[in-house]
Amino acid sequence: MTPTQALFKQWEEEDANLTPEEIAADLQFWEEVQQSINEERLKAGRRPIL
Amino acid sequence: MPNIIILDSYPLSNAAMPFARPNTVPTPSERCRQWIADWEAAGTTILVPAIAYYEELRELERRRATSKIVRFKQFCFLPSRFLPLTTAHLELAARLWGQARNQGIPTAADHALAGDMILVAQVLSLGLSAEHYVVATSNVRHLKHFVNAEEWSSLVP
Numbered sequence: 001m002t003p004t005q006a007l008f009k010q011w012e013e014e015d016a017n018l019t020p021e022e023i024a025a026d027l028q029f030w031e032e033v034q035q036s037i038n039e040e041r042l043k044a045g046r047r048p049i050l
Numbered sequence: 051m052p053n054i055i056i057l058d059s060y061p062l063s064n065a066a067m068p069f070a071r072p073n074t075v076p077t078p079s080e081r082c083r084q085w086i087a088d089w090e091a092a093g094t095t096i097l098v099p100a101i102a103y104y105e106e107l108r109e110l111e112r113r114r115a116t117s118k119i120v121r122f123k124q125f126c127f128l129p130s131r132f133l134p135l136t137t138a139h140l141e142l143a144a145r146l147w148g149q150a151r152n153q154g155i156p157t158a159a160d161h162a163l164a165g166d167m168i169l170v171a172q173v174l175s176l177g178l179s180a181e182h183y184v185v186a187t188s189n190v191r192h193l194k195h196f197v198n199a200e201e202w203s204s205l206v207p
Contacts, residue, residue: 002087002090002091003090003128003129003131004086004087004090004096004125004128005087005090005091007124007125007128008069008083008087011066011068011069011121012069015068015069018068023068026067026068027067027068027077027079029113029115029118030063030064030066030067030068030079030118031079033063033106033109033110033113034060034063034079036109036112037059037063037105037106037109040105040109041059041165044165046165046166047166047187047189047191047192047193048189049058049059049060049063049187049188049189050060050188
């Protein structure tokens with residue numbers, strides 16, 4: 001197992017008891033982070049990521 | 051097959067997302083995270099450049115997302131993962147930015163920090179030939195002028 005696989009497995013175990021609502025909230029959080037990165041890049045005239 | 055993949059901000063921003071549950075259709079972000087793991091399993095070194103780390107970390111700090119920062123750092127600081135930013139990188143980025151401006155190659159707005167040039171400098175400083183590395187990104191525009199860069203989903207381990 002690679003270090004990344006081991007880390008992802010650790011996270012999967014930590015998240016095993018999350019409810020679907022908590023998972024959905026997490027996904028939404030990260031998508032908002034991506035949107036923010038995108039907006040900051042556009043403001044700076046940089047390549048958007050999305 | 052590249053020996054080294056350098057993650058631009060989009061692939062990196064997927065690294066700490068939660069896992070898909072069985073019998074669900076993976077989202078693009080979930081596929082991207084699995085893609086990172088698959089490449090490493092194939093023997094490729096995955097690098098996180100400091101400039102991409104900064105770009106995501108500041109958004110997590112803005113949200114005071116302590117637990118997510120912990121996960122993000124766990125990923126970024128796995129062994130042989132992080133590419134620190136040095137004075138030499140900044141000096142090379144400044145030189146490249148000036149050259150690009152003089153040649154009319156667009157990198158970023160005049161008033162902005164040219165993050166692309168810092169990324170380029172970090173990559174070029176590795177001293178690798180193009181067949182040995184690739185910058186995995188969601189938008190190759192501009193980057194292609196300076197480094198070997200590909201849309202992450204087009205790279206198959």
